[in-house]
Amino acid sequence: MQKKIRVKFDELFKTEGSVFASPGRINLIGEHTDYNGGFVFPGAIDKGMIAEIKPNGTDRIRAFAIDLDDYAEFGLEEGDIPTAGWAKYIFGVCREIIKRGGKVAGFDTVFAGDVPLGAGMSSSAALESTYGFALNELFQLGIDQFELAKIGQATEHNYVGVNCGIMDQFASIFGKKGSLIRLDCRSLEYKYFPFNPEGYKLVLLDSVIKHELASSAYNKRRQSCENVVAVIQRTHPNVEFLRDVNMEMLKAVQSEVSEEDYMRAEYVVEEIQRVLDVSDALERGDYETVGQKMYETHYGMSKLYEVSCEELDFLNDIAKECGVTGSRVMGGGFGGCTINLVKAEKYDAFIEKAFSAYKEKFGREPKLYDVVISDGARRIK
Known part of the structure; x- marks a missing residue:
């Protein structure tokens, strides 16, 4: 990938730049906990984005996306927003740095990635982190890592139109080989935990399906959580999020909330505890x-939060049948991947069974991604 980038950069710009990379991420556990003030447990992976970049002495950015075979050129003023969706990420990062008082000038760049798109591994955060990290270094801006993650998040909010949490960008910047990160979504305190499962493999099985429910269903579930918090606050005014609620408090209001809202809250309260376990x-x-x-x-996620789907439940059942150590839907739900922790000696049989059974049932094969926990954003020497 790096060689391809080098060749294209030389062809387009007749010079050589610096190379930077940022990873995609997995989340081991802690789903739909972020907006409830809870914990998430991401790790950076060995798949991500790589970019070659060189300041060009102008006030314009000239960028080429290898994977899309597409070129864009744009300025750095708010009105210069490019039309290409991928270019908005680069533009947004520049604008968010400028808004914070950072001096960014024009540059030439070529980038490519090997994070599978739409599989829930955050290719967009990897792209934002690559450029945030690179520009910080190339223009000697002195921005700290937390602010770089927030710049990526603000790019999504203000230039891409996705109201995401901070987890993806945080994992991409702060990732550390052999460690997962427990991030407290309320305080943004974090702690590294060793993740070296010798004799196990971490593998994602992509259902290659995405159901259309996702955004409206997401908002509905968020509303359910807020409804329950509002009822509990009548007797516990200090409760701000479901993070502050235990099962005893939840059971006490069961008759005052809808059955659906109760189920949603039950999942979240239990999930926050699971992260700690x-x-x-x-x-x-x-x-x-x-x-x-x-x-x-x-x-x-399947029975209480109801964000799984037939395909993901099927892959989870196959994992159980094959004696896989752990398996669950990863991400918001309604499609995407299952994340599986598999003993090395059971790996081949599991993959073979998952592929054949899934194809027989749904007429298509899942996609397979082996992942290794790796380092965050960095310069490649």
Whole structure:
């Protein structure tokens, strides 16, 4: 990939730039907890974005996306927003830096990636982090890592139109080889936990399906969580999020909320506790408990939060049948991937069964991504 970028950069700009990379991410556990003030548990992966970049002495950006075979040129003023969707990410990062008082000048760039699009591994955050990290270094801006993650998030909000949390950009910037990061979405405090599952593989199975429900269903579930918090606040005024609620408090208001709202809240309260249980298990090197909690998350997302779908439940059932240590839907739901923690000796049989059974049932094969926990944004020497 780097060689392809080098050749194209030389062809377009007749010079050589600096090379930067940022990873996509997985989330081991902690789904739909972010907007409830809870914890998430991401890790950077060995797939991401690579870009070659060189300041060009003008006030314009000249950019080429190898994977889309597309070129864009644009200025740095607010009115210069490019029409190409991919270019808005680069433009947005520049604008967010400028808004914060950073001096960004024109540059030439070529980039490519190997994060599968639409598989829930955050190719967009990898792209934002690559350019945020690179521009910070090339123009000696002195922006700290937290602010770089926020710049990526603000790019999504203000230039792409996606009202995302901070997890994806945070993982892409702060990722560390052999470690997952427990991020407290309320305080933004974080802690690294060792993730070296010797004798296991971490594998994503992509259902290659995305159901259209996602955005309206997401908003509805968020509303359910807020409804329950509002009722609990009558007797516990200090409660701000479901993060502050335990099962006892939830059960006390069961008759005052709808059955649906109760189920949604039950999942979130349990999921926040599962993240803490997985933290303890990782510190002990207890991957069996990690796997058990992953299955519990899948059950909760499927039956209580109702964001799974037939295809994901099917892949989860196959994992159970094959003795996979842990498996769950990863991401918001309604399609995308399952994340699976598989003992090395069960890996081949599991993949073979998953592919044949899925094809027989749905007429298409899933996609397979082996992932390794890797470092965050960096310059490539």
